Amino acid sequence: MKIFFLCAGVFFSVLTVGCNQPAQQPQEVKTTSIKDSIIPENQSLKHWKVYETVTMKDIEKFGFEKCFCIEEISDKIFSRMKGKSFADNCTLKREDLRYLKLLHYDLNGDIRLGEMVCNKAIAEDLINIFHELFVKKYPIEKIRLIDDYDADDEKSMSDNNTSCFCFRNVSGSNSLSLHALGKAVDINTRYNPYIRTFSNKTVIQPANGEPYCDRSKDFDYKITAEDDCCKIFKKYGFLWGGEWGAYKDYQHFYKK
Numbered sequence: 419m420k421i422f423f424l425c426a427g428v429f430f431s432v433l434t435v436g437c438n439q440p441a442q443q444p445q446e447v448k449t450t451s452i453k454d455s456i457i458p459e460n461q462s463l464k465h466w467k468v469y470e471t472v473t474m475k476d477i478e479k480f481g482f483e484k485c486f487c488i489e490e491i492s493d494k495i496f497s498r499m500k501g502k503s504f505a506d507n508c509t510l511k512r513e514d515l516r517y518l519k520l521l522h523y524d525l526n527g528d529i530r531l532g533e534m535v536c537n538k539a540i541a542e543d544l545i546n547i548f549h550e551l552f553v554k555k556y557p558i559e560k561i562r563l564i565d566d567y568d569a570d571d572e573k574s575m576s577d578n579n580t581s582c583f584c585f586r587n588v589s590g591s592n593s594l595s596l597h598a599l600g601k602a603v604d605i606n607t608r609y610n611p612y613i614r615t616f617s618n619k620t621v622i623q624p625a626n627g628e629p630y631c632d633r634s635k636d637f638d639y640k641i642t643a644e645d646d647c648c649k650i651f652k653k654y655g656f657l658w659g660g661e662w663g664a665y666k667d668y669q670h671f672y673k674k
């Protein structure tokens with residue numbers, strides 16, 4: 419399994435080990451420090467309880483490299499996806515997808531555990547992007563699998579959930595979305611809605627994103643062309659739906 423190990427700072431090296439397999443380190447004499455003995459292992463990290471908060475001390479003890487990593491889709495994860503985001507008519511193979519473990523800051527400055535399923539082609543990009551967002555303390559409310567919302571995009575978006583893979587069509591059309599290929603990510607969805615006007619009718623998704631359609635207003639979680647989120651996604655070759663012409667999808671970053 420190809421996994422990324424991330425050292426503290428903005429430095430990566432690719433190792434062929436799993437998240438639960440520490441990298442080979444030079445032999446050294448191991449002594450138990452007071453710090454080791456007084457900080458118990460954090461169970462949220464050990465069992466990767468998504469949305470739980472953790473401290474930097476917990477992360478240091480657990481291993482920072484195990485908090486930003488890429489895994490193949492395990493049986494346990496696949497059982498959550500099957501018949502939901504991995505719909506019965508899914509044309510992707512399970513082997514084409516990857517499971518990401520991520521950390522993110524919320525608006526209160528707390529560190530939360532996140533998870534994401536994406537196409538293996540952009541897994542490395544996303545690990546780098548979310549690590550850079552973490553370093554910048556860019557606020558993201560929650561990053562959970564859309565399966566926790568029964569793969570219902572409206573439910574997930576209205577809960578301001580950030581997610582990637584879901585085998586579905588573009589809303590209101592018969593063509594597959596880039597989310598169906600695991601190549602699009604929606605960030606802080608409630609505050610960055612999809613807005614389309616035709617025949618004097620405006621569609622807003624999620625519906626509770628309506629107060630955030632006026633982009634001249636200032637509010638939390640708003641994505642703009644100048645903010646870190648947009649800049650970092652673009653650095654890795656992603657495009658932003660907030661810059662589309664006929665309609666806007668402010669939450670949507672994608673790579674073809």
Ligand SMILES: [Zn+2]
Binds near residue numbers: 604669671
């Ligand atoms: Zn999207």
